[in-house]
Amino acid sequence: MTAKQMHFDREPANPASAPVLLQVDGVGKSFGGVRANADVSFGLHAGELLALIGPNGAGKSTLFNMINGQLRPDTGSIIFDGTDITGRSPRAIWRLGIGRTFQVAQPFQSMTTIENVQTALLSRDRRLFNIVSRVSDYAREEALALLDLVQLADQADRPCSAMAYGDIKRLELAVALAHRPRLLLMDEPTAGMAPRERIDLMALTRDLVQRLGTAVLFTEHSMDVVFGYADRIIVLARGHIIADDTPAAIRENQLVAQVYLGSGAALGQDLDAGRDIDLDRHREIS
Numbered sequence: 001m002t003a004k005q006m007h008f009d010r011e012p013a014n015p016a017s018a019p020v021l022l023q024v025d026g027v028g029k030s031f032g033g034v035r036a037n038a039d040v041s042f043g044l045h046a047g048e049l050l051a052l053i054g055p056n057g058a059g060k061s062t063l064f065n066m067i068n069g070q071l072r073p074d075t076g077s078i079i080f081d082g083t084d085i086t087g088r089s090p091r092a093i094w095r096l097g098i099g100r101t102f103q104v105a106q107p108f109q110s111m112t113t114i115e116n117v118q119t120a121l122l123s124r125d126r127r128l129f130n131i132v133s134r135v136s137d138y139a140r141e142e143a144l145a146l147l148d149l150v151q152l153a154d155q156a157d158r159p160c161s162a163m164a165y166g167d168i169k170r171l172e173l174a175v176a177l178a179h180r181p182r183l184l185l186m187d188e189p190t191a192g193m194a195p196r197e198r199i200d201l202m203a204l205t206r207d208l209v210q211r212l213g214t215a216v217l218f219t220e221h222s223m224d225v226v227f228g229y230a231d232r233i234i235v236l237a238r239g240h241i242i243a244d245d246t247p248a249a250i251r252e253n254q255l256v257a258q259v260y261l262g263s264g265a266a267l268g269q270d271l272d273a274g275r276d277i278d279l280d281r282h283r284e285i286s
């Protein structure tokens with residue numbers, strides 16, 4: 001069964017006209033005297049690929065963790081598809097349709113590719129497996145369709161331990177998609193990947209977002225990925241949103257350039273020259 005037969009494909013979404021799926025309103029979080037997030041507000045539309053960037057310590061992880069339920073905001077609210085999820089548990093938020101991927105993908109190495117997806121489907125369906133009902137017997141066709149989505153169907157029965165890291169990241173995407181999230185949070189999706197693999201993974205993510213209508217919020221330190229694939233970019237600095245705009249507008253934003261580079265140079269100049277700006281090299285502002 002292919003992904004198309006499983007009805008994964010939809011009409012491509014138009015993010016600008018799509019309804020707001022996630023609304024973050026006046027969110028703040030402090031750790032002792034450190035204001036990690038202050039009065040953060042933004043909306044995210046269905047089918048939108050939104051990048052969250054900022055220098056080290058700007059507050060990206062804190063914001064991410066408030067959306068996925070790992071941290072409770074001190075102030076403000078987070079509304080997902082009309083439901084107030086502020087301070088709810090990670091499990092409850094996941095059940096409502098917010099999935100996530102991690103900086104370092106960690107599949108079950110002792111399983112095959114397809115068994116990893118089958119395990120995610122078992123979890124989605126709240127089933128347990130034991131010696132009698134084996135993982136490899138569960139929802140194989142649906143698991144194959146998910147692997148087909150991320151172009152891994154031909155590696156279904158391969159042990160994970162034998163897979164290339166770029167393929168493992170694609171497997172992680174299939175696992176995250178197993179419970180059909182409407183919003184996917186991706187924490188530095190291309191960390192540790194070679195340039196070619198980064199482009200492949202983001203092109204695939206973009207394609208899936210358009211086909212499935214899933215919204216994606218991702219943090220990323222590689223500016224080639226951010227400017228190449230985001231529909232919109234939010235820039236955090238010292239806990240505040242200092243810009244929320246299209247990649248083209250962010251590129252020309254002088255405040256953003258100053259925050260990153262400590263100069264008036266337009267952010268993305270290096271990109272135009274075909275180079276990648278690594279924010280780790282521009283820590284001085286935070």
Ligand SMILES: Nc1ncnc2c1ncn2[C@@H]1O[C@H](COP(=O)(O)OP(=O)(O)OP(=O)(O)O)[C@@H](O)[C@H]1O
Binds near residue numbers: 057
């Ligand atoms: N659990 C914590 N306890 C104390 N301070 C914290 C905690 N978590 C974050 N902070 C502080 O809050 C600020 C924002 O941190 P956060 O990790 O959200 O930034 P970030 O933008 O994700 O940084 P990076 O890009 O380095 O991951 C920093 O000053 C950080 O030291």
